[in-house]
Amino acid sequence: MFNGEHINSTEDRSVLHVALRAPRDKVISSDGKNVVPEVWKVLDKINEFSERFRSGSWVGETGKALTDVVAVGIGGSFLGPLFVHTALQTDPEAIASAKGRQLRFLANVDPIDVARSITGLNPETTLVVVVSKTFTTAETMLNARTLREWISSALGPQAVAKHMVAVSTNLTLVEKFGIDPKNAFAFWDWVGGRYSVCSAVGVLPLSLQYGFSVVEKFLKGASSIDEHFYSTQFDKNLPVLLGLLSVWNVSFLGYPARAILPYCQALEKFAPHIQQVSMESNGKGVSIDGVPLPFEAGEIDFGEPGTNGQHSFYQLIHQGRIIPCDFIGVAKSQQPVYLKGEMVSNHDELMSNFFAQPDALAYGKTPEQLLSEKVPKHLIPHKTFSGNRPSISLLLPHLNAYTVGQLLAIYEHRVAVEGFLWGINSFDQWGVELGKSLATQVRKQLNASRTKGDPIEGFNYSTATVMTKYLEAKSPISSDPVTLLPKA
Numbered sequence: 001m002f003n004g005e006h007i008n009s010t011e012d013r014s015v016l017h018v019a020l021r022a023p024r025d026k027v028i029s030s031d032g033k034n035v036v037p038e039v040w041k042v043l044d045k046i047n048e049f050s051e052r053f054r055s056g057s058w059v060g061e062t063g064k065a066l067t068d069v070v071a072v073g074i075g076g077s078f079l080g081p082l083f084v085h086t087a088l089q090t091d092p093e094a095i096a097s098a099k100g101r102q103l104r105f106l107a108n109v110d111p112i113d114v115a116r117s118i119t120g121l122n123p124e125t126t127l128v129v130v131v132s133k134t135f136t137t138a139e140t141m142l143n144a145r146t147l148r149e150w151i152s153s154a155l156g157p158q159a160v161a162k163h164m165v166a167v168s169t170n171l172t173l174v175e176k177f178g179i180d181p182k183n184a185f186a187f188w189d190w191v192g193g194r195y196s197v198c199s200a201v202g203v204l205p206l207s208l209q210y211g212f213s214v215v216e217k218f219l220k221g222a223s224s225i226d227e228h229f230y231s232t233q234f235d236k237n238l239p240v241l242l243g244l245l246s247v248w249n250v251s252f253l254g255y256p257a258r259a260i261l262p263y264c265q266a267l268e269k270f271a272p273h274i275q276q277v278s279m280e281s282n283g284k285g286v287s288i289d290g291v292p293l294p295f296e297a298g299e300i301d302f303g304e305p306g307t308n309g310q311h312s313f314y315q316l317i318h319q320g321r322i323i324p325c326d327f328i329g330v331a332k333s334q335q336p337v338y339l340k341g342e343m344v345s346n347h348d349e350l351m352s353n354f355f356a357q358p359d360a361l362a363y364g365k366t367p368e369q370l371l372s373e374k375v376p377k378h379l380i381p382h383k384t385f386s387g388n389r390p391s392i393s394l395l396l397p398h399l400n401a402y403t404v405g406q407l408l409a410i411y412e413h414r415v416a417v418e419g420f421l422w423g424i425n426s427f428d429q430w431g432v433e434l435g436k437s438l439a440t441q442v443r444k445q446l447n448a449s450r451t452k453g454d455p456i457e458g459f460n461y462s463t464a465t466v467m468t469k470y471l472e473a474k475s476p477i478s479s480d481p482v483t484l485l486p487k488a
């Protein structure tokens, strides 16, 4: 991976997200060319642009400084930046640097998400960042066109140049869309979408919100783990050990799921991000050579912050199925509170659970213990905990831009280690294609049925029946789509 070999063989690409956070003087080559200078050219451009934006020297169509950003993108062009943004939102340094600004995300093509993302925003003071590796993703492009309409109907079509910028590998399509190429931020085909948060995909919107110097710390944190992963012997190498544990749990013990349980509300978007990193990477049925696997690869990831999860699905984890758990704690809270007279601080209260849960899973509670506690006999089977349920605990010293970068890179490399052990290609995602192409067929049918009354044809009985019901409901289509958007 670090040598730039084309280990993503089905797309004939190298896999070099580590280059995105490499120090300026590092040499990492793809196809014989050192890519680090290109990376820094874009980072410098982001630094300069975000400075202009944040200082108010970049103004919108009506001469006002821009304070709010809507990042439009989906999947890898959304989940990583959302995770990092959520983790920084309560960090004191990041709070200070984001004063008076808002960063929002628009991912789903559901018009409800459009409404949510712009409600209360004024186009005069809003910058839209369209983030798409390919610049062809149907959801992102429709959302981008919708927000372009929102801007141009309020401020005139010429305002788009000042209120819309883009992040993509496809700069030709960016220009075709009407975004000034000077305001496009590039990345490269050797960055997988789900591994792209350290490219302009994450760095641009996060720098607009928090300033480049905060985001640079995030890159440095990720880079520190890259270095650790590259050079540390296996028995002390965090991503290697974690990857081995995952493969052991999935392939040897037969536990296919994994719960990601941060005892830190700021990490609430970590599990959704890792869901994509892990499941899109390792959810494969054939080896890298295309041979059907004689075992199941991939983990089923889900998670919620503790203690919320404890009051939701932990029952199953303690007494139902065996789900290996990742407990993630932070030694010092971003927002400490201690109420006089309370036995412990609020953070200690949270962390009491962080320490208790892995113990309960590992050691359980035996019928003998219950008997000695005088539990009635008929309740003993119900109150018994089998124990012997695996978990790992990660304790971060604190949560800031640097450690968020470290956490991200630990999981990215862990997923890669698992994929290497399973002998699969963790860097392609052909499994997302079939649904996309079927949606194209449905889109054509909906258009033909709504505009010409064409009957539904070419779909199976169940789909055709539900589509008929859907069309009967006749949702309103305005010729002026902007009238359907909420007003600022």
Ligand SMILES: O=P(O)(O)OC[C@H]1O[C@](O)(CO)[C@@H](O)[C@@H]1O
Residues within 6 Å of the ligand: 074, 075, 076, 077, 131, 132, 133, 134, 135, 136, 137, 140, 193, 194, 280, 429, 432
């Ligand atoms: O950045 P793009 O090209 O819009 O793609 C968005 C996402 O769509 C996928 O290709 C498939 O869901 C992801 O891998 C990717 O992160």
